[in-house]
Amino acid sequence: MSSAPAAALTNQHTRRNVTTIVSIVLLALMTLLVVAPLLILFRTSLAPSGELPFESGTYSPDNYIEAVTNPRLLEIVLNTLQYALGSVTIGVLLAFGIAWLVERTDLPGKALVRTLMYSWMAIPPVVLAFGWILLGNPGNGIINVVVRALFGVEGVAFTIYSMSSMIVITGLAIAPTAFSMIAGLLRNMDPQLESAGAVHGASGLGVFRTVTLPLLVPGLMSVGILLFMAMIQAFDLPLVIGLTAKVQVLSTQIFLLANSDISRPDYSLTATFGTFFLVLAAVLMTVYFRVVRLGERFRVVTGKAFRPSKRPLGAWKLPAAVMVGLYFTIMLLPFLVLLWTSFQPFYAIPSWEALSRFTLQNYASVFKERQITRALFNTIILILFSATIVMVLSVMIAWIAVRTKTRVSRALELVSFAPMAIPPVVLAIAILLIYLRTPLYGTIWLIILAHVTAYIAYGTRTMHAALLQIHKELESAALISGAGWFTMLRRVIFPLLLPHILNGWLWVAGHSARDITFPLFLITATNVVAASELYVLWTTPEIPKSSALAIVLVAGLLMLVVPVQIFTSRLELGRSSKSSA
Amino acid sequence: MLRLENLNKYYPPTGEVGAGAMPAPALTDVSLDIAQGEFFTLLGPSGCGKTTTLQCIAGLEHPGTGRITMGDRVVFDSDPGILVPPNKRGLGMVFQSYAIWPHMTVYENVAFPLQHGPRKLPSSTVRTKVQAALERVMLQDYVDRPAPYLSGGQQQRVALARALVSEPSIILLDEPLSNLDAKLRDAMRVELRDLVKALGITTIYVTHDQTEALSMSDRIALMNKGRVVQLGTPEDLYLRPKSAFVAEFVGRSNIIQGKVEQVGVDGRGVVNTAFGPLSCPLPATAQQGQTAELMVRPHGVEILPAGAEAKGANVFAATVGRTSFLGEFFDIELVSADGAIVRVFGSPYQRHETGTAVAFRLPEDRCLVLACRS
Ligand SMILES: Nc1ncnc2c1ncn2[C@@H]1O[C@H](COP(=O)(O)OP(=O)(O)O)[C@@H](O)[C@H]1O
Numbered sequence: 013m014s015s016a017p018a019a020a021l022t023n024q025h026t027r028r029n030v031t032t033i034v035s036i037v038l039l040a041l042m043t044l045l046v047v048a049p050l051l052i053l054f055r056t057s058l059a060p061s062g063e064l065p066f067e068s069g070t071y072s073p074d075n076y077i078e079a080v081t082n083p084r085l086l087e088i089v090l091n092t093l094q095y096a097l098g099s100v101t102i103g104v105l106l107a108f109g110i111a112w113l114v115e116r117t118d119l120p121g122k123a124l125v126r127t128l129m130y131s132w133m134a135i136p137p138v139v140l141a142f143g144w145i146l147l148g149n150p151g152n153g154i155i156n157v158v159v160r161a162l163f164g165v166e167g168v169a170f171t172i173y174s175m176s177s178m179i180v181i182t183g184l185a186i187a188p189t190a191f192s193m194i195a196g197l198l199r200n201m202d203p204q205l206e207s208a209g210a211v212h213g214a215s216g217l218g219v220f221r222t223v224t225l226p227l228l229v230p231g232l233m234s235v236g237i238l239l240f241m242a243m244i245q246a247f248d249l250p251l252v253i254g255l256t257a258k259v260q261v262l263s264t265q266i267f268l269l270a271n272s273d274i275s276r277p278d279y280s281l282t283a284t285f286g287t288f289f290l291v292l293a294a295v296l297m298t299v300y301f302r303v304v305r306l307g308e309r310f311r312v313v314t315g316k317a318f319r320p321s322k323r324p325l326g327a328w329k330l331p332a333a334v335m336v337g338l339y340f341t342i343m344l345l346p347f348l349v350l351l352w353t354s355f356q357p358f359y360a361i362p363s364w365e366a367l368s369r370f371t372l373q374n375y376a377s378v379f380k381e382r383q384i385t386r387a388l389f390n391t392i393i394l395i396l397f398s399a400t401i402v403m404v405l406s407v408m409i410a411w412i413a414v415r416t417k418t419r420v421s422r423a424l425e426l427v428s429f430a431p432m433a434i435p436p437v438v439l440a441i442a443i444l445l446i447y448l449r450t451p452l453y454g455t456i457w458l459i460i461l462a463h464v465t466a467y468i469a470y471g472t473r474t475m476h477a478a479l480l481q482i483h484k485e486l487e488s489a490a491l492i493s494g495a496g497w498f499t500m501l502r503r504v505i506f507p508l509l510l511p512h513i514l515n516g517w518l519w520v521a522g523h524s525a526r527d528i529t530f531p532l533f534l535i536t537a538t539n540v541v542a543a544s545e546l547y548v549l550w551t552t553p554e555i556p557k558s559s560a561l562a563i564v565l566v567a568g569l570l571m572l573v574v575p576v577q578i579f580t581s582r583l584e585l586g587r588s589s590k591s592s593a
Numbered sequence: 594m595l596r597l598e599n600l601n602k603y604y605p606p607t608g609e610v611g612a613g614a615m616p617a618p619a620l621t622d623v624s625l626d627i628a629q630g631e632f633f634t635l636l637g638p639s640g641c642g643k644t645t646t647l648q649c650i651a652g653l654e655h656p657g658t659g660r661i662t663m664g665d666r667v668v669f670d671s672d673p674g675i676l677v678p679p680n681k682r683g684l685g686m687v688f689q690s691y692a693i694w695p696h697m698t699v700y701e702n703v704a705f706p707l708q709h710g711p712r713k714l715p716s717s718t719v720r721t722k723v724q725a726a727l728e729r730v731m732l733q734d735y736v737d738r739p740a741p742y743l744s745g746g747q748q749q750r751v752a753l754a755r756a757l758v759s760e761p762s763i764i765l766l767d768e769p770l771s772n773l774d775a776k777l778r779d780a781m782r783v784e785l786r787d788l789v790k791a792l793g794i795t796t797i798y799v800t801h802d803q804t805e806a807l808s809m810s811d812r813i814a815l816m817n818k819g820r821v822v823q824l825g826t827p828e829d830l831y832l833r834p835k836s837a838f839v840a841e842f843v844g845r846s847n848i849i850q851g852k853v854e855q856v857g858v859d860g861r862g863v864v865n866t867a868f869g870p871l872s873c874p875l876p877a878t879a880q881q882g883q884t885a886e887l888m889v890r891p892h893g894v895e896i897l898p899a900g901a902e903a904k905g906a907n908v909f910a911a912t913v914g915r916t917s918f919l920g921e922f923f924d925i926e927l928v929s930a931d932g933a934i935v936r937v938f939g940s941p942y943q944r945h946e947t948g949t950a951v952a953f954r955l956p957e958d959r960c961l962v963l964a965c966r967s
C-alpha cells in the first residue's frame with residue numbers, strides 16, 4: 013500500500029484495481045438503495061401537506077409541529093414500546109426455558125424439538141395470526157364457542173382483539189427465532205466455568221445464579237434488544253390483529269396515514285411520522301451496539317466445540333416434557349384451524365355436520381383464479397431474485413469489508429448495515445415516494461428492489477461472520493500453490509462459504525415470502541404476491557380461500573426450507589470443527 | 594539464492610485501538626542473503642516480525658521499501674516497482690495453522706498445486722507425484738481421508754506434502770511444529786531437517802523456540818522488534834552472543850555487572866564484580882573504569898569439589914541457595930556474601946544442600962564481555 017510504484021506492472025496491481033472499482037460501484041449502488049430513499053423521506057416531511065417531494069419547492073416545519081402537538085403521538089409511541097417489550101419478554105423467557113432444557117438437561121426428544129423450532133421459523137407470522145383470529149375472535153371463535161358450550165355462559169370469554177392477546181401471540185411467534193439464538197449461546201458456553209463454580213463449593217442453584225446467569229446476561233441482553241428492535245418495527249401482526257382491536261403502533265399508524273380510505277393519502281405527514289420512527293430505531297441500534305460491546309468483554313463464546321454437561325432432570329422430566337409439548341400444541345392450533353377451514357365452503361366450527369361439507373374447491377381456486385396464480389408466480393420470482401441478489405451482493409460486500417481495509421470498504425460496510433435500523437414501513441414509504449412516478453412502480457421488480465434493500469444488512473452480517481471464520485491462511489495457501497485469484501475463490505472460498513450462503517439464501521427467501529409490508533405499501537393490480545393476496549382475500553373476506561392459500565404458501569416454504577436445511581447441516585457436519593484451522 | 598535487501602514495512606493502524614497513533618514498524622532494514630540448499634531460521638520472540646518477513650518472501654504481504662531476489666529473478670523491488678504475485682513465485686509453504694482445506698480430501702489438498710499451479714500436469718503424473726509426496730511424509734494410507742479427520746501431526750504432514758509436491762526450490766515454514774505435542778515435536782525436528790536436506794531445497798524456517806532453531810539450522814537470524822539483531826551459526830549465537838538480548842533469548846545465562854579494573858596487553862583484563870576480581874577476555878575498546886556487562890552460561894560455571902578452598906584465579910566462595918532437580922541437571926543458585934546470585938547447571942548425580950558453603954570457578958574463556966560503557 014505504501015509503495016504505489018511497486019504495484020505498477022503486475023497482476024497484483026490489476027487485481028487491487030478490480031477490487032477498488034468493485035467496491036466503489038457497490039458503494040454507489042448501496043447509497044442509491046439505502047441513503048437516497050431516506051433523503052427523499054426527509055424532504056417530503058418538510059413539504060406542505062398533500063404535495064409530493066419532486067413537485068414541491070417549499071420547506072416548512074408544519075408537519076413536525078402538527079405531529080408533535082398531536083396527542084395521539086405519545087399514545088402510539090407508548091403502545092409501540094409496550095407491544096415490543098411485552099412480546100420480547102414472553103418470547104425470550106419461553107425460548108430460554110426450552111433452550112436450557114434442550115441444551116443443558118437430559119430432556120427426551122431434543123432432536124425433534126430442535127427440528128420443530130427451526131422449521132417453525134419458515135411459517136409466516138400473518139398465517140399464525142389468521143389462525144389465532146379463527147380461534148379467538150369474540151364472535152364465533154372456537155375458544156369462545158367451546159367455553160360457552162362448556163360453562164353455559166353468554167358473551168365473550170376471550171378476545172383476540174386486544175393489546176394483551178397481540179402481545180402473547182407475538183411472544184409465542186418469536187420464540188423459535190429467540191430459541192435459535194439462545195441455544196447457540198448455551199451451546200458455546202464452556203462448561204468448565206460452571207464446574208469451577210461447583211468445585212469451589214457452590215450448590216447447583218448457586219452455580220446457576222452466580223456463574224451461569226451472569227455469564228449469559230450480556231448475550232441474552234443482546235438477543236433481547238435485537239428482537240425488541242425487530243418488534244418495534246413489526247408490522248404484520250399489529251396490522252392483522254391491532255387494526256380491529258383499535259390498538260395502533262407506529263408502523264400501523266404510518267400505514268393508515270399512507271392508505272387513507274377517506275381522503276387522499278397525506279404523504280408529508282406520513283414522512284414525518286416515518287422520520288420519528290427512524291430516529292427511535294436508530295437510538296435503539298446505538299444501545300444495541302453498546303450492549304454488544306459490553307458483552308465482548310466476557311467473551312464466553314469461544315467458538316470451540318464443547319460438550320456441555322447435561323443435568324439429569326429426574327422427577328422433573330415428565331412435567332418438563334409435557335410443558336414443551338404443550339408449547340408445540342399451542343403453536344400448532346392456529347395452523348390446524350386454517351387447515352380445517354381451507355376444506356370448507358365457508359368458515360364453520362369443526363363438527364360432524366361441517367365435515368360433510370368437505371370440499372377441495374378452495375384449492376382449485378388457488379390454482380385457477382388468475383389473480384391468485386399471478387400472485388403465486390410473482391412470489392416465486394420475488395423469492396428467487398431477492399434472495400439471490402442479496403446473497404451475491406452480500407458475499408462481495410463482506411469480502412471487501414473483511415479483506416480490504418480501505419475507507420471505501422468501511423463506508424460500504426456502514427451503508428449496507430444501515431437498513432437494520434430502518435423500519436420496513438419507513439423504507440416502504442420512502443421507496444414509494446421515489447418510485448411512484450417511474451415505470452418501476454406497479455411491477456414486482458420494485459418489491460424485489462425493496463427486499464434487497466431491507467435484507468442486505470442481514471446478508472452482509474452473516475457473510476461477514478462466516479468469512480471471519482475462514483482463516484486467511486486457507487486463501488494464502490491456494491495462492492502460494494500457484495492458483496490465480498479466481499481459482500482461489502472458486503476452489504477454496506466458495507465451497508467453504510457454501511453452507512452459510514445457502515442458509516442466508518433461505519433466510520432471505522423465507523422473509524421475502526412472508527413479508528406483507530412492502531407488498532401492501534407498493535401494491536397495484538399487477539404486482540400482487542402470495543402474502544399480500546392472502547391479506548386481501550382475508551379482508552374481503554374470503555376466509556376459506558385465504559386459508560387454502562396460506563396452507564399452500566406454508567407447504568411451499570417448508571418444501572424449500574427443510575431439504576436445504578438438512579443438506580447444509582450435513583455439509584457442516586462433514587467438516588467438523590477439527591481442521592477449520 | 595534468496596536475497597532480502599533493506600526491507601522496511603509498516604502495517605497501517607488497525608481498528609479503533611490507538612487510531613491516529615502510528616504503530617511501530619513491523620520490519621526495519623531487514624537484509625539477509627541465504628545460500629542454495631541452506632536451512633535458514635528466523636528466530637525471535639512473538640511479534641518480532643518473523644511471519645511478516647516470511648510473508649514478504651511469499652508475496653502475501655509487501656514491504657514498503659526494499660528488494661527481494663530469488664536466484665537471479667527479482668520478485669519484489671520498490672524502486673522500479675516490480676511485484677511478482679505469490680502464485681507466480683513458485684514456492685512451497687507450510688502455514689502456522691497448516692491451512693489444510695477442510696472441504697477436500699488429503700489427496701485433493703496435496704494435488705492442488707499440481708492441478709491449479711502454473712504448469713497444469715496430466716492427471717496420471719499428478720497421481721504419481723502426489724503418491725510420492727505422501728510416501729515421503731508417510732501418509733500413503735490416508736490418501737482419500739477427508740481433511741477434518743486428521744490429527745494435528747497428520748495435518749502437519751499433509752501441509753508439508755502439499756508444500757513439497759511441486760518440487761519448489763524454496764520452501765517456507767512458519768512455526769510448523771508449534772502445534773504438536775512435545776514428543777512428536779522432537780521426532781519431527783530431525784525428520785523435517787533430513788527431508789528438506791535430502792531434497793536439497795532452500796528452507797526458511799520460522800520459530801520462536803530456540804531449541805528448534807539451534808538443533809535444525811545451518812544459520813539463524815535472531816530478530817527483535819522488526820530488526821535482525823544477530824546473524825550466525827547456532828554456535829555463534831549460543832557461545833558468542835553480541836548482546837544481553839541474544840544471550841538471554843538463546844539459552845539461559847548469567848549477566849554479571851562489573852567495573853573494568855585493569856586492561857592487559859593480550860586482550861585480557863580484570864573486571865571487578867560482586868564476587869571479586871574476575872579475569873577475562875576484553876574487547877579492544879575497553880578502558881579502565883568503564884562498566885562492563887559479562888555473560889556466563891549456567892553450564893559454564895564449575896562447582897569445585899566439597900572442601901576445596903576458594904583460592905586461585907576466578908575462584909569464588911558462595912553459599913548454596915535455592916536448588917531444583919530437573920532430571921537432566923540440577924538448577925542451583927549460588928549466593929555470594931553480599932547477595933549476588935549466579936545460576937549453575939550442575940550434574941544431576943551431585944546433590945548440593947541449601948545453606949552449605951561451596952567454591953566455584955568462572956573459567957576465563959567462558960566469560961564473555963557483552964558491552965563496556967563509561
Ligand atoms: N495484518 C497485520 N496488520 C497489522 N499489524 C500486523 C499484522 N500482522 C502483523 N502485525 C504486527 O506486526 C508485528 C510483527 O508481527 P509478526 O510478523 O506476525 O510477528 P511474529 O510472526 O514474529 O510473531 C506485530 O507487532 C504484529 O502485531
Ligand SMILES: [Mg+2]
Pocket residue numbers: 640643644645689
Ligand atoms: Mg508468527
